[in-house]
Amino acid sequence: MNPSAGPSAVAPTPDRDHLPPGVERPAKGDPAVLGDHRVIGRVARDAAGTVLLGTDTAGAASVIRVVPARLADAPEARVRLEAEADRLSRVRSLCAVAYRGADVRAAEPWLASAHAPGLTLAAHVAEHGPLTGGMLSALAAGVAEALAAGHAAGALHLALDPSRVIMSPEGPRVVDLGTVRATGQPLSPAQWAAPEQRSGDPAGVTGYADVYAWGALVHFAATGTVPSGEPTGSVPAHLAPLVGRALAQVPEERPTVLEVLRELTMGEDPATAVSGLVAAEWTGVSTPRLRHVGRPRRTVAPFLLAGTAAVLVGALIGGGALVSTVGSPVGAGGPDTDDAAAEAAGEVVEEERTGPAVAEVPEDVDAVVADAVELALAASSFTTYDRLYTNDIGDQTQTHYRYTEEPQPAMSRTVHFGPSTNGELSFGEDLAELVHFAPENTGVIGGGERRYFRDPGPGSPETEAPRVLWEEKLRTLEGLTAEGAQVTYEGRSTIGDVEIPEELLGDVDPLERGGHHYTGTFDHRFVGLSHGPVEVEFDLWISEEGHPVRFVAVGVPEPGALAENGEPRSYTQHLDFMRFDLPVDVEVPEPTEIQATRP
Known part of the structure; x- marks a missing residue:
């Protein structure tokens, strides 16, 4: 317990309009009720599904992981889910969040656990710096206790990283225990995985992988850095030898998690020792204030x-x-x-609100933009047409984005610059596969058969995955809610005659595109240019359903630079968003069609 909070301190209970930092209102398509849990917010969306925040009939907050049907309907998936739910129900731990129930037979199965208020370890270290002294010892012991309790019930974590430890006022709380085996999906970045997890052989992954992750986590908590070999001198002497053994490359050379816990508690009863250590040393952690949303x-x-x-x-x-x-x-x-x-x-x-903000309070730009970004991020499919150009003749780049989750997750980014066409394709679970493509050189935009390859060749610039680049462009809309932005609501209007490739537009009449119209100025960074944010004039349309429709920004990023006509060189960006949650075709090659290097 955090002494600064007092023994009777009670965390405020979130509700639909008062949510913890980082939690947003439920998105379109999120369920309203799951078992005894009323859904009040969305925590995250990752490879294993959607994580929601709910409250049960007693008002207690719960975190609910919803597994999408495409994962749940895979062979043996529900058997794994049921087995893991049974294991989690038997975990008795001070520092792992408590199991709150599951429905593994639902069309989209879900597993619920208690909500632990607080920042993640990653956010805490970023804000306050590395942990020291008794606080670090309490974290190390508490995380080890949670893992040991899981292992005793047969539940492995396999995704432990600083985002899955909550710095609650009552002590560290480990979340997502059992999720990887329940869903069959990796959750953490590769640098947090044990060497045997990176080998691609799941049969060789055991509880020793969690010990490796524990060592990496304690190293991060003590230094603020991810270990790259032996622990650094910044890890305190009383922990460094144990952390070093935990980070051994060979699994069997590591201690078990129970051995780690016993060494940390010096042979005392682990439950009593960890409880006493947390009570004595866990200080300076308070419950984050709820925010009105x-x-x-x-x-x-x-x-x-x-x-x-x-x-x-x-x-x-x-x-x-x-x-x-x-x-x-x-x-x-x-x-x-x-x-x-x-x-x-x-x-x-x-x-x-029972619908998107734009339908009820269109003047509230903060809520409208937040809804638009969230709805776009949660869409199962979409297309986007991106044009960036200057007022020099012929100086423009066109980029086409296409995304779908059926029949498998896939997203392409095709760049047209004059007769040159190239792009990238991500596909597979979590869009983990990335290949490049270019057509045969026909001299015609979009002409020629696509050739796929993994290595673009020496001298080629580093390329982000299509989804990353698209999200970066989408999130520029959030600048409208920043301090200093001036926004005027113009009512409803259509956009007018805008030429958009038919393959992206679909069956929509371009003259009917439009919605709620906003204009004004704000600081905007033209993604793809090296220049920093500049003040731009903008137009934004949001559909009646809350989706972004069209965003246009015009600004002068290079003071003093002139266009061919002698006027200051201005940049214009057009982002047209279309086909949300409608069928979108994304070509995915067969493995035999992907070459190692550019042909």
């Missing part, structure tokens, strides 16, 4: 304050109401004002 507020720019006050006074004196905010700056008056008055009078404002 139901009706996000945004800071009103100073020049708007006087106008806002005048509108409020006029409404109060005349008994009137604001009829429309179309054409007015976002944040100037509107529904949030009524909430503020009610809160000031001591009333509880409870208003839960």
Whole structure:
């Protein structure tokens, strides 16, 4: 227990409008109820499915992992899920989150565990620096106790890293125990895996892999770095020899996790020793404050304050109401004002959205943009047309993105620059496979049969996976919610005649594309250029369903640079988002069609 919090400190209970840091509102398609758990938020989405936050009938918060049907319906998958759920139900641990139930026969099976409030170890070290003294010893012992309890019940972790240890006020809490074997999916980056896990032979992976991960984790907690060989001198002397043995390359040369725990507790009863160590040494950790997400507020720019006050006074004196905010700056008056008055009078404002923010509070740009980004990230398929060009004649790059989860996850990025065409393709579980492609040289954009290869050749620039590049572009929209951004809601409108490749557009009439229209200025970085953020003028359309439709930004990243016409060289970026959750074809080659090097 954290002495600074006091023995009676109780973590605040999250609800749909008050969520912990890093947890967002449920996305489109997320279930509302799972067993006895009411879903109130989304924690993450990874290779093993979606992680949701819920509350049970008693009001206790729970974390629920939902396994997608494509994984659950694989051969023997439900047998593995059922076996792992049984193991987890038998784990009795101080420092592993408690099992809260499962339904392995549901169309999308789920497993629930207790919610531990707090930052991850990774976030804690980033914010406060490495752990020292008794705090480090308590972490090492607590994580070892959780792993030992899991191993005693037959449950391995196999994905332990700093994102799977929560720094709760009550002590360290290990999450995701058993998830890898339950879902058959890897969860952690490769640098946290034991050597035998990287060999590709699952038969050789045993509990010794968790011991290796424990050593890497303690090394990180003590130094802030991932080990690359022997432990550094920054690991305290009383832990360094044990950490070194845990990091042995040969599994059998490592101690078992129970031996690690006994050495850390010096032969005392492990449960009693770990409980006492945590009670005495676990200090300086508090429960993160919940944040209000139901009706996000945004800071009103100073020049708007006087106008806002005048509108409020006029409404109060005349008994009137604001009829429309179309054409007015976002944040100037509107529904949030009524909430503020009610809160000031001591009333509880409870208003839960049943759909996307744009359908109910389109003036609330923070909520609208958050919904748009979340919905796009969660989509099972989409296409995107990206154009970046200057006002020099013929100077433009076109990029096509296509993504689908059926019949297997796959995403392509095709770049057209003049007659040159090339790109990358990611496919397979977690989009782990990455290959490059280029057509035969026909001199025609998009012409020629594709040739796939793994090595683009010497001198070729490093290339990120298509999904990473696409998400980076998508998240530039979040700049509209940053301090200093000026946003005006223009109401609904269509975009007009915009030429988009038919293969990306689908059956939609281009003249009907549009939605809720926002304009203004904000600091934007043109992804793909080396220049930093610059102020741009933008237009953004959001569909009635909450998806991004079109984003246009125009700015001058190079002061003093001139275009051919003598005007300052300006850059324009067009991002057109389409085909969300509709059929999208992404060509995936057979293994025999992929060459080692560029032909």
